Amino acid sequence: MTERNQRQRRPAxxxxxxxxxxxxxxxxxxxxPAAVVRAVPFFVSLLGRIWPVLIFVFGLLFLSNxxxxxxxxxxxxxxxxxxxGWLIAIAGGILSSGPIYLWYPLLRELKEHGMxxxxxxxxxxxxxxxxxxxxxxIYYFGWxxxxxxTVYTVAFSIIQGLIxxxxxxxxxxxxxxx
Amino acid sequence: xxxxxxxxxxxxxxxxxxxxxxxxxxxxxxxxIPKAWYARLFTGTxxxxxxxxxxxxxxxxxxxTSYIIGGELLRxxxxxxxxxxxxxxxxxxxxxxxxxxxxxxxxxxxxTRNLTAFVLAIAVAALTVLTMHIAGIVPxxxx
Numbered sequence: 001m002t003e004r005n006q007r008q009r010r011p012a013x014x015x016x017x018x019x020x021x022x023x024x025x026x027x028x029x030x031x032x033p034a035a036v037v038r039a040v041p042f043f044v045s046l047l048g049r050i051w052p053v054l055i056f057v058f059g060l061l062f063l064s065n066x067x068x069x070x071x072x073x074x075x076x077x078x079x080x081x082x083x084x085g086w087l088i089a090i091a092g093g094i095l096s097s098g099p100i101y102l103w104y105p106l107l108r109e110l111k112e113h114g115m116x117x118x119x120x121x122x123x124x125x126x127x128x129x130x131x132x133x134x135x136x137x138i139y140y141f142g143w144x145x146x147x148x149x150t151v152y153t154v155a156f157s158i159i160q161g162l163i164x165x166x167x168x169x170x171x172x173x174x175x176x177x178x
Numbered sequence: 179x180x181x182x183x184x185x186x187x188x189x190x191x192x193x194x195x196x197x198x199x200x201x202x203x204x205x206x207x208x209x210x211i212p213k214a215w216y217a218r219l220f221t222g223t224x225x226x227x228x229x230x231x232x233x234x235x236x237x238x239x240x241x242x243t244s245y246i247i248g249g250e251l252l253r254x255x256x257x258x259x260x261x262x263x264x265x266x267x268x269x270x271x272x273x274x275x276x277x278x279x280x281x282x283x284x285x286x287x288x289x290t291r292n293l294t295a296f297v298l299a300i301a302v303a304a305l306t307v308l309t310m311h312i313a314g315i316v317p318x319x320x321x
Contacts, residue, residue: 145258
């Protein structure tokens with residue numbers, strides 16, 4: 001049997017994860033049904049809230065598949081991008097909305113096209129700066145804390161990016177391939 | 179065009195079970211962990227920032243929820259350092275999302291990113307509190 005056939009016979013990790021989570025939920029439902037019943041309305045409301053972001057992210061994925069070449073990604077987000085790459089990753093992270101996990105497919109696609117690992121990590125770290133929620137953060141904790149925390153978060157996203165890149169290299173996961 | 183559509187459709191199909199799993203785990207965690215439970219875990223010792231970052235790492239949901247819980251923790255006497263570590267870890271560390279992150283971006287990437295985000299949550303919190311202290315800024319607690 002060829003390696004390709006073996007790979008095709010192996011179930012997808014995403015499917016295994018789904019089956020494991022479903023199994024866990026089923027066991028919880030058998031042991032403590034109220035815990036699962038309580039989670040259902042939240043699941044439905046979460047599903048209702050994320051679909052616009054899901055469409056947006058996969059729209060971007062489609063556009064990147066259509067227009068982005070590895071050369072272009074390398075120039076804008078690769079090692080040669082320098083300050084420009086960092087600015088794009090930081091601004092992208094701050095401006096991106098929706099749950100973090102919706103952005104993984106797009107980041108993987110960009111990484112496969114040549115995006116620096118450090119910039120992917122910086123993008124994810126900067127998602128903690130939420131412009132829409134800044135007034136609320138100021139309301140709860142004051143402008144001083146908000147300002148200092150925001151500046152440090154952006155600055156440390158670069159440090160984190162460099163650490164992650166040094167540790168993880170620029171190899172993309174072989175588990176989920178488009 | 180057809181190639182790009184096919185590739186995106188395939189990526190979406192692969193993403194759906196992963197997204198559904200993460201949504202299930204988040205729903206179970208958020209619906210079953212009462213907000214008051216968080217305050218009980220703090221000890222009032224030097225370990226509170228680590229406890230704050232650990233709780234923030236496991237918790238999931240909208241960052242707005244973390245602000246509300248953070249404000250409540252401050253009112254209950256939990257240190258500002260621990261609360262900031264909690265707020266930062268809430269948005270930068272994702273224990274529940276880890277399997278999805280590892281599948282898409284690689285296990286080493288996900289492990290390093292989450293571990294460094296955990297350590298940085300405490301470090302950035304300490305630096306923020308220190309800077310506020312030096313600048314003479316008094317933390318505000320919402321009424």
